[in-house]
Amino acid sequence: MNFDKNSSLDKILNALFVPYKESVPEVKKISDAMIINGMISDESDIINDHIAFRTLGVSHLGISSFEKIFLHYGYKRRDPYYFAEKKLNAFWYEPPTEKYPRIFISELRVHDLSLKAQSIISKYVASIQQCPVESINLDNSDEVGAFFYKPLWDLPILEDYQTLLQESEYAAWVIYNRYYLNHYTISIHELPEGYNTLEEFNTFLESIGIILNTSGGKIKTSEDGLLRQSSSVSKMQPATFAGGETMKISGSYVEFAERSVLPQFRNLPKDKITRAHRRDGFESANADKIFESTYLEQTSMAVC
Ligand code: OOG
Numbered sequence: 519m520n521f522d523k524n525s526s527l528d529k530i531l532n533a534l535f536v537p538y539k540e541s542v543p544e545v546k547k548i549s550d551a552m553i554i555n556g557m558i559s560d561e562s563d564i565i566n567d568h569i570a571f572r573t574l575g576v577s578h579l580g581i582s583s584f585e586k587i588f589l590h591y592g593y594k595r596r597d598p599y600y601f602a603e604k605k606l607n608a609f610w611y612e613p614p615t616e617k618y619p620r621i622f623i624s625e626l627r628v629h630d631l632s633l634k635a636q637s638i639i640s641k642y643v644a645s646i647q648q649c650p651v652e653s654i655n656l657d658n659s660d661e662v663g664a665f666f667y668k669p670l671w672d673l674p675i676l677e678d679y680q681t682l683l684q685e686s687e688y689a690a691w692v693i694y695n696r697y698y699l700n701h702y703t704i705s706i707h708e709l710p711e712g713y714n715t716l717e718e719f720n721t722f723l724e725s726i727g728i729i730l731n732t733s734g735g736k737i738k739t740s741e742d743g744l745l746r747q748s749s750s751v752s753k754m755q756p757a758t759f760a761g762g763e764t765m766k767i768s769g770s771y772v773e774f775a776e777r778s779v780l781p782q783f784r785n786l787p788k789d790k791i792t793r794a795h796r797r798d799g800f801e802s803a804n805a806d807k808i809f810e811s812t813y814l815e816q817t818s819m820a821v822c
Pocket residue numbers: 570571572622624700747773800801804805806808809810811
């Protein structure tokens with residue numbers, strides 16, 4: 519990977535983060551409180567474990583379209599995940615170097631939805647007749663950065679949003695939010711002692727008023743016990759629909775991940791431990807619950 523590609527990737531990640539931070543108030547609230555509590559001296563000290571995106575599994579969109587952006591920047595596609603009940607597929611992507619976050623990309627299995635939901639989705643995406651990623655110059659980081667927030671289809675009308683919401687909360691989220699960054703993830707194991715376990719960090723989060731996703735318990739633990747994850751629930755924020763109607767809908771959220779050192783590296787001195795020595799990848803059962811951070815059953819608990 520040459521230097522230019524790396525600096526372009528930095529710019530792209532920054533272009534994703536700036537609007538995300540603006541629309542998710544928890545991001546600044548958490549980093550400010552981390553600074554006050556001496557965990558970090560600056561927001562840039564936070565190690566971002568991974569970022570996540572959602573997309574629609576239809577022609578010219580979906581994982582096979584969206585992933586092209588990150589494959590271009592040296593990411594490698596890794597394990598697949600399948601969520602039967604939520605009708606989703608996903609992959610995770612390994613970054614070109616340890617400096618960059620992993621990426622989790624999921625897609626809705628649109629063809630498994632009811633004909634009614636499929637016809638609503640196709641009404642919005644029918645005009646997309648070629649892969650939109652192919653029409654951007656992937657070497658131009660400004661163009662790529664702008665792509666994530668560029669409308670690829672018309673804003674939905676409220677009635678369509680509500681119909682989708684009843685059948686698939688994920689579908690409703692994507693039809694409104696498109697490729698907005700779904701979450702970034704604070705690496706808990708990188709924090710100073712006293713905060714570097716999820717139990718301790720969650721206590722801190724709740725002390726500053728962050729509401730955690732309780733689906734499957736506040737801490738979701740992988741089968742091997744080495745990947746533990748928590749997440750905030752997304753705030754319900756007013757959204758304007760195509761007919762001018764407004765309604766509060768869920769946006770993005772923040773995740774927290776604790777990756778333990780793999781058994782074969784347990785006796786390494788602490789200062790020798792890098793990302794390569796810790797549990798990598800994701801866990802289906804954890805992810806299944808984390809998706810619900812934007813689902814009404816969780817988000818309604820955050821309405822004050
Ligand atoms: C992604 C949920 C899964 C993880 O780390 O397993 C996930 C989403 O809500 O789109 O982030």
